[in-house]
Amino acid sequence: MLSSGSELRLLRLLFCATLILLFQADEAKKDSKSACNTCEQIVDNFNKAFDRTAKQNFGGGNTAWEERKLSKYETSEIRLMEIVEDLCESSSFECNRMVEEHEEHFETWWFKKKTKHPDLHKWFCIDTIKVCCPKGTFGPDCNACVGGSETPCHGNGQCDGDGTRGGNGKCRCDQAYKGDFCLDCIDGYFNEVRNDTYSLCTECHLSCKTCTGATNQECDECKEGWEEDEQEACVDVNECTNDPSLCREGQYCLNTEGSYSCKACDIECAGCSGPGSDQCQACASGYQDVKGTCTGLMYMFMTSCLSVIDFSMNKLLPF
Numbered sequence: 001m002l003s004s005g006s007e008l009r010l011l012r013l014l015f016c017a018t019l020i021l022l023f024q025a026d027e028a029k030k031d032s033k034s035a036c037n038t039c040e041q042i043v044d045n046f047n048k049a050f051d052r053t054a055k056q057n058f059g060g061g062n063t064a065w066e067e068r069k070l071s072k073y074e075t076s077e078i079r080l081m082e083i084v085e086d087l088c089e090s091s092s093f094e095c096n097r098m099v100e101e102h103e104e105h106f107e108t109w110w111f112k113k114k115t116k117h118p119d120l121h122k123w124f125c126i127d128t129i130k131v132c133c134p135k136g137t138f139g140p141d142c143n144a145c146v147g148g149s150e151t152p153c154h155g156n157g158q159c160d161g162d163g164t165r166g167g168n169g170k171c172r173c174d175q176a177y178k179g180d181f182c183l184d185c186i187d188g189y190f191n192e193v194r195n196d197t198y199s200l201c202t203e204c205h206l207s208c209k210t211c212t213g214a215t216n217q218e219c220d221e222c223k224e225g226w227e228e229d230e231q232e233a234c235v236d237v238n239e240c241t242n243d244p245s246l247c248r249e250g251q252y253c254l255n256t257e258g259s260y261s262c263k264a265c266d267i268e269c270a271g272c273s274g275p276g277s278d279q280c281q282a283c284a285s286g287y288q289d290v291k292g293t294c295t296g297l298m299y300m301f302m303t304s305c306l307s308v309i310d311f312s313m314n315k316l317l318p319f
């Protein structure tokens with residue numbers, strides 16, 4: 001019989017082991033994706049170095065001797081060595097490990113397979129070391145993505161693990177699309193075109209929450225801040241006339257499409273119905289109503305002085 005103490009220890013051990021296994025499975029999936037990325041980087045660098053070395057040994061001359069030398073170099077081991085040296089950044093551990101592990105494959109391809117299988121990515125990453133899959137397929141056996149390998153996710157999303165030996169083949173839909181197959185539209189969009197294999201989602205009118213077409217008459221439901229009128233079209237709600245007390249003292253309410261905002265009154269006003277000193281409800285202290293506009297006392301004083309001076313000048317200097 002186990003004592004309860006050792007039972008507990010056993011449970012804890014099992015729990016930890018499960019966690020570790022789960023964690024490793026997750027890591028392995030991620031690893032399969034990143035291994036493919038590493039391989040693609042290597043192939044990319046291979047092709048670049050291949051192009052670079054093509055020019056490198058060409059002196060510009062065209063003597064028979066030089067051409068013979070060049071054509072020998074083209075397929076030589078020396079050139080392959082120069083290329084392989086350039087496949088990884090020295091800091092990239094993953095890359096260097098992959099090249100080291102599979103160095104003999106590069107030789108095989110270079111001397112034996114290159115002519116028949118010119119696509120190094122396909123030959124090396126997909127068919128030989130099996131870290132990538134053809135486009136539109138995913139996972140250990142390169143199964144087709146949701147929606148088929150021709151148009152994964154029906155062209156409206158990203159297939160998880162696409163082109164790698166990892167992932168689960170499920171779709172992450174682009175903006176505007178949803179559902180397992182990325183054929184449905186999210187709220188605020190409608191299906192402009194739709195069949196079993198193709199879907200185009202287009203944005204609804206600004207006023208619709210959901211809709212069947214592009215105008216404000218084709219809303220299923222109005223967005224907040226909009227309401228149905230007699231023609232069943234969604235129109236802007238004027239929040240400011242519906243509820244004049246929306247804004248604080250010293251502010252006026254400004255209606256906007258689908259909403260409203262509160263703006264500060266002019267300094268001359270004590271409460272106002274709009275911008276400017278001619279829309280005050282009352283004048284602030286220090287200001288006086290002059291023909292419907294709240295005006296500063298200093299300004300009034302100065303203008304009256306000027307008119308007195310003007311008047312006197314006219315009297316004194318009658319031209």
Ligand SMILES: *[C@@H]1O[C@H](CO)[C@@H](O)[C@H](O)[C@H]1NC(C)=O
Nearest residue numbers: 193194195196197198199200
């Ligand atoms: C679905 O619609 C697309 C685009 O209009 C079209 O190319 C395709 O042939 C259609 N497929 C079917 C099965 O009707």
